[in-house]
Amino acid sequence: MRKSNKERSESMRQSLMDAARKLFVERGYAETTTPDIVASAGVTRGALYHHFEDKKALLRAVIEREAAEVSASIELHSRVPGNARATILEGTRAYFDAMAYPGRTRLLLLDGPAVLGIEAMRTIDEQTAEASLSAGLKDLLSEAGNGGKAEMLAMLLSAAFDRAALAIEAGADRQQCEAAITALIDGLTA
Template sequence: MRRTNKDRSESMRQALIDAGRALFIEKGYADTSTPEIVNRAGVTRGALYHHFEDKKALFRAVVEREAGEVAADIEAAAPAGDYPRQAILEGTKAYFDTMARPGRTRLLLLDGPAVLGTDITRAIDTETSEMTLKHGLQALLSGSDNEDNAEMLAVLLSAAFDRAALAIEMGAERQRCEDAIAALIEGLTD
C-alpha cells in the first residue's frame, strides 16, 4: 500500500517532534539547535520550517503532545463512573506514573513555562489534565458545600499535583506525595 503525501507529511512531523523531544530533554531548549533536530529526525531544514514556524513552535508541539499523553493516561486509569472519589485517587496515581516518564517533568513543569511563558503552558494544562481533574471534582463535589468551587479547586489542586511531581523528581517519597494529595481531596468533602 502506497503512502499518501498526507501520511508522509504527518510521519515527518512526528519524526521532528520525536527528535525535538529527545534533544530538548538531553540538552535543554536553549542548547538544542535546529540543525541537530533535523539531523536526528532525518529530514531537511526546509521540512522543519514547513511544519513549524521556528524551534519554539516545535517545542510547543512537543509540550502539547506530552500534556495530551498525560491527560490520556489519567483518563484511562480513572474512568468516570459512580465513584468520583476513587476515580480521582486512581487519577492521582496515574498522574505520578505518567510524570515519571524520563524528561516529562522537565518539559512540562520547568522548560515549558520558561520557554513558552506561563499563559501558554497554563492554557495547555487547562485543556488537558486540569480539564480531567475539573470534571472529576465536579462529580465529587456535586451537592456539597464546595460544588461552586470545583473549577477553582481544580486550578489549585493542579498546582499541588505539579509541585508534588517536581518534589518526586527531586527525590521526595512518592507515597507521601500521594497521601498528601489524598488528604487534600478528602478535606474537600468533609
C-alpha cells in the same frame, strides 16, 4: 502500499517532534539547536520550517503531545463509576505514573513554562489533565453540595500535583506525595 502526501507529511512532523523531544530532554531547550534537531531527524531545515514556524513552535507541539498523553493516561486509568473520590485518587496515581515517563517533568513543568510562558501552559493544562481534574472535582463537590468551586480548586490542585511531580523527580517519596494530595482532596469535603 504507498503513503499519501498527507501521511508522509504527518510522519515527517512526528519524526521532527520525536527528535526534538529527545534532544530537549537530553540537553534542554536552550542548548538544542535547529541544526541538531534536523540532523537527528534526518531531514532538512526546510522540512523543519515547513512544519513549524520556529523552535519554540516545535517545543509547543512536543508539549501539547506530552500533555495529551498524560491526560489520556489519566482518563484510561481513573474511572471508578459512582465514586468520585476513588476516581480522583486513581487519577492521582495515573498522573504520577504518566509524569514518571523520562523527561516529561522537565518538558511540562520546567522548559514549557520557561519558554512558552505561564499563560500558554495554563491553556494547555486546561485542555488536558486539568480538565479531567476539574470534572472529577465537580462530581466530588456536587456530592458534598458545593460544586461551584470546582474550576478554581482544579487550578490550585493542579499546581499541587505539579509541585509533587517535581518533588518526586527530585527524589521525594511518591507515597508521601500521594498521601498529601489525598489529604488535600479529602479536606475539600470535610
